[in-house]
Amino acid sequence: MEFFSMSCYGEFCSFLILFTLLSHTHTLLLSNETDRHALLIFKNQIEDPLSILRTWNDSLHFCNWYGIKCDPQNQHVVSLKLVSLNLVGPISPSIANLTYLTEFNLRNNTFHGEIPQEIGRLSQLQTLNLSRNFFQGEIPTNLGHCTQLKTIDLTHNELVGKIPAEVLTSLSKLRILYLAYNNLTASIPPSVRNLSSLTDLYLSNNYLEGRIPDELGRIAGLEYLQIGSNELSGMIPTTLYNLSSLLLFDVTGNQFFGSLPPDLGLTLPNLQYLYVGENQFKGPIPVSLSNASGLIEIEFIKCNFDGSMPLDLGNIQGLQYLNLGRNQLGTKGGDDLGFLTSLKNCSNLYFLDAVLNNLNGALPRSIANFSINLSHLALGGNQIFGSIPVGIENLLSLTALGMDNNILTGAIPIGIGKLTKLEGLYLSRNRLSGQIPSSFGNLTRLNELYLYQNYLQGIIPSTLEKCHYLQVVELSDNNFTGTIPVQVLSLPSLSNSLNLSRNSFIGSLPSDFDLIFLQRLDISDNKLLGEIPLALGNCLSLEYLYMSGNFFQGTIPQSLKNLEGIKELDLSHNNLSGPIPKYLEKFTNLNYLNLSFNDLGGEIPKEGIFKNKTAISVLGNDKLCGGIPNLMLPPCPNQDTKKERNSLALRVILPVTGALVCLILISCFLVVLYWKRKSRKKNVPTSFNADRHLKISYLELLNATNGFSSTNLIGSGSFGSVYKGIIEHNKTMVAVKVLNLQQRGASKSFLAECEAMRNIRHRNLVKIITSCSSIDFKGNDFKALVLEFMPNGSLEMWLHPEGGERQSKDLTLIQRLDIAIDVASALDYLHHHCQPPLVHRDLKPNNVLLDDDMNARVADFGLAVFLNEASSNLSGNQNSSIEIKGSIGYLAPVFYVKIASL
Structure with missing residues (x-):
């Protein structure tokens, strides 16, 4: 009996344990199904043009889906990270059912709509990153319930309203708060003091107003403060200047006033980035600044700072960027350029700008000993006299040299011709004399040359013809003589201005x-x-x-x-x-x-x-x-x-003349008709056929487009990029479409476009002049099409200009009608008058180009298909899925009819 009792008790315990395990497993399965269901609802409400989420199906456990991480113990979703995938749509409130979620990251997509309040139910959430999307509406107040949050990044969206005080009240663990580049208004809430763990606060590029709350200066661990480009005003709270932990201090582009404390460099010893420009500050620049020896970038642009510059800025040896432009610095009579000598110790300095101040004095020779990394040197708009120091050619990294609007005398140093990286040279409005050095021909990257209002003389050196990137040449108000060189008038890069006025040119x-x-x-x-x-x-x-x-x-x-x-x-x-x-x-x-x-x-x-x-x-x-x-x-x-x-x-002469003209025209018509019928069987080559055999190498295309430079880039698409260029042997402006052969389908697109354009001819189709199938200098395959250049760009550029700005002139009603007729004529030809008929399959405003007379030309036949091929493909695959080519919103009607008939 005792044995039976013990046996029953053991069986009962085993049953109880088994029951508990089964119950827990059942609960876990139900809970996991909730996660899976929430993810599927999220997926079903968005568009996925790259098919990244194709793995989100029953063939895999949801913990193995793309962008998903689960807790290995309980198999709950802890991370949902879908970054830079072109996903489009709203965020489903069902995301709140992922109750174990700690990271939610959708950065750099095209999500829109409001951020759902339900996110506030994610009590375990630590990282929320929805930056670089198109979210609208206000910041959800329920985010304050996510008390475990450490990072919030909502930058680069379209959020409006105020920063919710209730969100800031309870997030004591928050370290990073990024709300920059939105449309937020109102003031910074004093409740920001509750963010006691905060290290990074980015609120720039909004419409925030009012004063900075004193409470912000009580966050002892704050390291990065960026509140520039708002509408904030008043004086900077003194508490901010006592945050010794600050590494970044950015208040640029507001309406702050007052002066900077003289001990700024002592109270903020760890400062690395100091931006206070575009405000109403006044007074001297703090002498103590050099005590912040870790400074990397300093910007004081567009304020009212005055007085002399600190002479020991060279102690900041890691200084890379110094912008003092558009202030009132200088002592109006003293030698104000001594600070330049100390800067020779800043071996990493790459940017120095002190334009439009009251700096007085001669340029020190030590300027030739500046950092070899210096790329931008601008001292224009001051009272600088003397000559340009010999040795300036040592600054081999210079891309911009500006000393305009001063009192400089003497000749332009020949050594400037050694600055082969120079893109902009600004020496206008001085008292320079002598000639333009012929060594300027070595400045092959020069874009802008400003020498107007000096005492320069002699001829313009023909060596300027080597400056293939020159867009601006301003030489007016000098004493130049001789004829205007044809080499200058033949620079194809000149696009902005050529000003030779008020000189003594002859011939x-x-x-x-x-x-x-x-x-x-x-x-x-x-x-x-x-x-x-x-x-x-x-x-x-x-x-x-x-x-x-x-x-x-x-x-x-x-x-x-x-x-x-x-x-x-x-x-x-x-x-x-x-x-x-x-x-x-x-x-x-x-x-x-x-x-x-x-x-x-x-x-x-x-x-x-x-x-x-x-x-x-x-x-x-x-x-x-x-x-x-x-x-x-x-x-x-x-x-x-x-x-x-x-x-x-x-009354008399016109009728007689008209009758004679009609008689002559009828005779000519009959003669032409006779010869046309007689020669119909002859194969007369067209101008396109004559051009078709034009051979062009990779090297010629490289030279024509300035090395496929970004300055020559005029467009890009799915399979490659288009550059403008000039064919050397006939000086013809062309468009060069370079295929990206790493992109799947690019080679097929190249062959399709060649095949299509080989069989079609029409005045409203862009002509392919030739093609190039070769190998580049790295041994990689290279394929390109050389097409007619269309000066007026695409119809898309005229209908939807970038940034919302209008073009220099809008399309008139007549122009729109003419363009529609041109496109219709091209389609009529493709569908009814070429054999076999051709379907474009990607007709859209981007692929309608406009020549110099605003005539429309249909372009880009990379997805085109001859109708007999399309028909055979459709008839042979009636039980298979049909692959539709082209852009969203555009589908060739003829092709659609074929598909619909299946």
């Missing part, structure tokens, strides 16, 4: 040059003569053309009618003759026209700009007549006689 302009990208040309007030060259009509981008004060003669050439974008045209004070061209009436952008003091004659047009008396000047042309009454010019003579002659021509 005529070259008859052949091609500045197709140049927007501004000023050669006024020289001694130039001869006729206005026809080549000016090739400068299709010109908006401002000034040629006044010379000795040009002859008529205004007809080639200028190509300058349809011109805004200002000044041909005054020359010896021009003949009539005023009628085409000037059609220039819709023209708002200033000066033709005064020439020898022009005939009737003044009455339309376009000629309707506005204040926009034109025709004084000093005694042979002009007519025009609008406000010009008060005499009427043109013999108007009635001319009308009678015209009437006679209309």
